[in-house]
Amino acid sequence: MTASFGSSEEEKETGRIEAFSDGIFGIAVTLLILDITVPKASSVRGKTTLLRVLVSEWPIYLAYLNSFITVLIMWMNHHKLFRHIRRSDHMFMLYNGLLLMGVTFVPFPTAVLAEFINTPDARTAAALYSGSYLAIAIMFYVLWHYAARGHRLLARNHNRESVAAISRQYRFGPILYLIAFLLSFVSVWASVGMCAGLAVFFALPGVTKKPETEVTTVRTGLTGRES
16 A cells, blocks of 8 residues: 555656646647648649649658657657656756757757758758757756666666666767767758657667566466565
């Protein structure tokens, strides 16, 4: 009864933070679609057809798809962190708020990239785009490092192997996004492609071992006694 009560209290402590964060992520992905506008009938004249007008907007579609998937993966990772984080304090809420500010900013560099990707200012747009993801990666690292250091805000019965796997994965995030940012000054498509690849990397679950308690339980069930 005591353990159950403690677990319930921990979930209540972070419940409002998770609910608020989910709402912000929902707003961010909704704002992305606003960059895709319906073509005006007056723009389809002469030899131009609606199909050609739609196809000519491919940079906007690509930027939308890339950013939607990236924000979705950010939400997945945020949810993954809160499977282990069960307590909060003032600084943690501040770091979480700064992370969410970065997430809501994503539609802006996405729109800029879509608008300027075929212009001489494409590198500047790509730098803004990848730089935004660099800032978000740093905030993810800071948020997790603050919560996990010394198991400060983690659940009392957290899986140490899973926590270690997340820490290893997040350690490389800012470095890799910094490379993507630097690439934007050399090759726009290499930078954008690396950002897309990193999104896939962070979508992959960390490789962890089963908790020792779980292994013991399985063995006990098979043998009828503790090993």
